[in-house]
Amino acid sequence: MTGLVLVVEDETAIAELIALYLRRDGFGVHTESDGDAALAAVRRLRPVAVVLDIGLSGKDGVEVCRTMRAGGDWTPVLFVTARDDEVDRLLGLELGADDYVTKPFSPRELALRVRTVLRRGAGGPAEVLTAGQVRLDIGQRRAWAGDREVALTSTEFDLLAQLLRQPGRVFERGQLLSAVWGYAASAGTRTVDVHIAQLRAKLGEMSPIRTVRGVGYAADGA
Missing domain, CATH: 3.40.50.2300 (Response regulator)
Incomplete structure (x- = not known):
């Protein structure tokens, strides 16, 4: 079970x-x-x-x-x-x-x-990802913006982790949908946009996420 x-x-x-x-x-x-x-x-x-x-x-x-x-x-x-x-x-x-x-x-x-x-x-290996003042503890599934812990859904957490693991890389929406949600881009890339907006609102001015117009999203490096 x-x-x-x-x-x-x-x-x-x-x-x-x-x-x-x-x-x-x-x-x-x-x-x-x-x-x-x-x-x-x-x-x-x-x-x-x-x-x-x-x-x-x-x-x-x-x-x-x-x-x-x-x-x-x-x-x-x-x-x-x-x-x-x-x-x-x-x-x-x-x-x-x-x-x-x-x-x-x-x-x-x-x-x-x-x-x-x-x-x-599910919990992952002991790994910490950082970008500016944003920090993700992969093993404990916890996130911080500066000294403030931020409550993220599992989807938000993995979307942010996907971006932070390859800082500077520009991901197309379909690539993020496939990597994070696990299904084809035809399912609707608007889902990615909504979750990005949600992450930015929670992280505030410390958000490292950058929009690349006409392409997708990237995270600035540490």
């Missing part, structure tokens, strides 16, 4: 399909159908990841994620949405989601994305 995934979806057939594929992939699964029950389950069960539908009745998925993050809970969240134009909001600065899929989606792809998010969040 590779851990328990909380699936929050109010359409029973969709919830059962997601659960089926996650279980096939070796995960334990617990399902809830509303936001308040989801938050209670997060506190009670400590899942390794949350698959969270946006269109819940009552407290919607956005509010569930916002409540988790405000309480210091950075469990990986993968949003499920029926609207592609919601992506910027879902991955936006105040929420800190790790990934998303839009309906209709492939349940096999969703299970793969959950595994990819968890692989990114």
